[in-house]
Amino acid sequence: MPIFPSDTPDPRPTPGADLPLIVASIVRPGVYALTVRPGADARDLGEAMSRLPVDAFLTEHFGDIDLTMVFRAVPGGPNSEPTGGTTPTAPAAASGTRP
Template sequence: MDIFSSGSFGAWRTPGGDSPLVTSHTTHAGDHELTIRPGADVGDLVAILATLPADAFFTEHFGDVDAVLVFRQVPGLPATVPVNGKPSADPAAAGITRP
C-alpha cells in the first residue's frame, strides 16, 4: 500500500482531519497570517495564496509543526501596472511595480 493516496484533496492527509490544512487570518494591524498544517500540498497553498492582496509581501514566519507565514501590504503604495502595460492573467507571472 502506498503512503500517498491517489484520491483528491481531503482530511486523510492530516491526523485529526477536522482542522483545515491551510487557513488565512487578517490581524487588527492588517497583516495576513497563513497557517499551514502538515499534509498541505501545493494545491492547498496556491488556493490560500490567491486570497492575498496582490501587493502583500512575505515578512516573517513562526511556528514549529504548524507554520505561520506573515504577509504585509506597504501602506500608501498600491500595486500598479505600467502605462500601456498588459498584465498577464497567468498566476505564475504575477508581480507588481513599485514607484
Template sequence: MPIFSSGGFGAWRTPGNGDSPFVATRSLDDGTLALTVHPGADVGDLTAILTTLPADAFFTEHFGDVETTLIFQRVPGDSAVAPAVVMPSAGPAAASVTHP
C-alpha cells in the same frame, strides 16, 4: 488516513466546497495577514490560499516549525498593483537593444 495523496488535489481528503482544513488566512487588527499551514497541506492547498492574498502583500516573518504561520503585510502607501490600463511605448527605443 495518510497525509500524502495518491490522486488529484483535494478529492481524497477535502470533499465538499473545496475549503482545506490544512491552510487558513486571517487578518489581524493592524492589517497584517497571517497564513497558517498545518501538516498535510499540499501544493494545491497552498496555491489556493495564496491566491486569496492581495497582490501587494509581502512576506515579512514566520512562526512555528511544524504548524507554520507566515506573516504578510501590505505595501505601505500606494498599491504595488499595476494600473488596469497600460499603454506600452511603441517608439523605437522600446525595441532597441544595446550591445557591449
C-alpha cells in the same frame, strides 16, 4: 536518500483530523497570516496565497510543525486590496480573525 517517501501515501492529508489544513487570518488591516498544517498540498497553499494582496510581502514566519507566515501589504499601495477575497473557498481552508 529521496525527499519523498517511496511508499504509497495515505490519501487523507491529515487522517482523523477535522481541523482545516490552512487558516487565513486578517491580523489587522494590511497584516495577513497564513497558518499551514501538515498535509496541506501545493494547491491548498496556492489557493490561500492567491487571496493575499499582490503587493503583500513576507515579514516573518514561525512554527516547527504548523507553519505561520505573516504578510504585510504596502501601506497605501495601489494593490492593497485582496486579489480574490479574504478567505479561500477550498474545503481544506478556513478563515478566522484574530482579536
